[in-house]
Amino acid sequence: MSVHEAELVVSVREFSADGVLALTLRHPLGQELPSWEPGAHVDLLLGPELERQYSLCSDPADRSAWRIAVLREPGGRGGSAYVHDALGEGDKVRVRGPRNHFRLEPAPRYRFVAGGIGITPILPMLAAAEAAGADWSLLYGGRSRSSLAFTGELSRYGDRVTLAPQDETGLLDLGPVLDEVPDGTLVYCCGPAPLLDAVEERCPAGVLRVERFRPKTRHGSDDREFELVLARSGRSLTVPPDVSVLDTVRAAGVEVLYSCTEGTCGTCETDVVEGAPDHRDSVLTEEERAAGDTMMICVSRCRGARLVLDL
Incomplete structure (x- = not known):
């Protein structure tokens, strides 16, 4: 699988809400960036063992730049602090992607619900729904009005958008939606x-x-040992009960892409040739899990004794 990776330049750095920093990224030579659709995200490769995923929230038609928005999380794992404190205008950052597990499917009507920084993948969806002439509405909540990002851009949609700051209206009222x-x-x-x-x-x-920023709790089957066959080489490996598929193939010297190791980003998605995956990710839909064609090897396992992957 070919994945685009390039060093981009931070061309604009601005706050779109309290604690929410928006970065506009461009190619240093002015080249066009890969195309993308609403719902896509990119990986920022911030340093050794420091990769984070951020949704693209700009205009997909503008291939001269990508925009992301990053919420500073004081209790986080260091990614947001690095972006806020170490990336300034003119700085370069390695970016991989885009990839999309949150595509906007065609429909005559949409109901969008966003909480906090969750507005980022939704923002380009609104423009796409509007351009398609769909009937849509957005309910957008956050701690306070000043914490709601991109409200200036949202104002052009009028009463299709309902802002619901928690300190003014309480928890989001989902009933009407x-x-x-x-x-x-x-x-x-x-x-x-x-x-x-x-x-x-x-x-x-x-x-x-x-789309989840944190893994959903899933209770899979027992973490039993199983045989893993790498289809491209015919090599057979044993996946122990307490070791992931990802760690098993990496220990065997097989190079695979991965990032979050939590089953939320989709980077390690791998095609299944044979066997029944025990899906434990927070990316695939129920229909995709039932099909069993792919799996996230960082968290998912095997329901049987043997699994064959396209590796």
């Missing part, structure tokens, strides 16, 4: 886990599409 979802409607949601769980509970089956 989700209690009656007309046929043909798709619901897109991104934000903190409690919001995603609440939306998931109220949504009719089959209409919800989510």
